[in-house]
Amino acid sequence: MGIQKTVLSVVGNPRPGSRTHALAATLSRAIAEQIGGVVAEPIDLAAHGPRVLDYEDHQLASEAKRLLQADVLVVASPTYKATYSGLLKAFLDRIGGGALDGTPAVPVLLGGASDHRLAVDVHFTPLLLELGASLPARGLFVLESELDGFEATARSWARTAFGTAT
Numbered sequence: 001m002g003i004q005k006t007v008l009s010v011v012g013n014p015r016p017g018s019r020t021h022a023l024a025a026t027l028s029r030a031i032a033e034q035i036g037g038v039v040a041e042p043i044d045l046a047a048h049g050p051r052v053l054d055y056e057d058h059q060l061a062s063e064a065k066r067l068l069q070a071d072v073l074v075v076a077s078p079t080y081k082a083t084y085s086g087l088l089k090a091f092l093d094r095i096g097g098g099a100l101d102g103t104p105a106v107p108v109l110l111g112g113a114s115d116h117r118l119a120v121d122v123h124f125t126p127l128l129l130e131l132g133a134s135l136p137a138r139g140l141f142v143l144e145s146e147l148d149g150f151e152a153t154a155r156s157w158a159r160t161a162f163g164t165a166t
């Protein structure tokens, strides 16, 4: 048996203990189950706050390194102004264009307004592609009102996105 793949989530909510964090954790578990991998300790940017902007900060540097080493990424943000949060962007600005080098990544937005559903594909996906990620499927936009029962949604989404036809 080879080494198990790691599924790492990055949570771009400035508030700790967010629903975005819980959503990312549920999706990461579903993906890990699907690929027989393990869920890594999430990078929750709320724990770092303004230090995200400090390029001398060792903890942030090591979090950015973990991001580059993960096998699968779940990149989650609340929908802010019809895009992702500035906090998430500030963190991702630490890594170079193309640096994700084909790592499968899943963009996830939690939002309150259904007319922002396309924000994940229109605004979030291009950011991950610029960083060199490969997207196994379209991103996920989850309405606050869809959070109940998200576990089942996540499982079926993970089957579609990461399932193999064997």
Ligand SMILES: Cc1cc2nc3c(=O)[nH]c(=O)nc-3n(C[C@H](O)[C@H](O)[C@H](O)COP(=O)(O)O)c2cc1C
Pocket (backbone or CB within 6 Å): 013, 015, 018, 019, 020, 021, 078, 079, 080, 081, 082, 083, 110, 111, 112, 113, 114, 116, 144
């Ligand atoms: C500054 C700010 C801007 C927001 N802008 C949007 C928006 O443009 N579209 C939307 O659907 N929801 C928007 N929301 C609502 C959040 O995306 C929504 O409440 C989300 O579920 C919050 O996730 P959380 O519970 O993890 O904080 C905004 C919330 C805040 C605080």
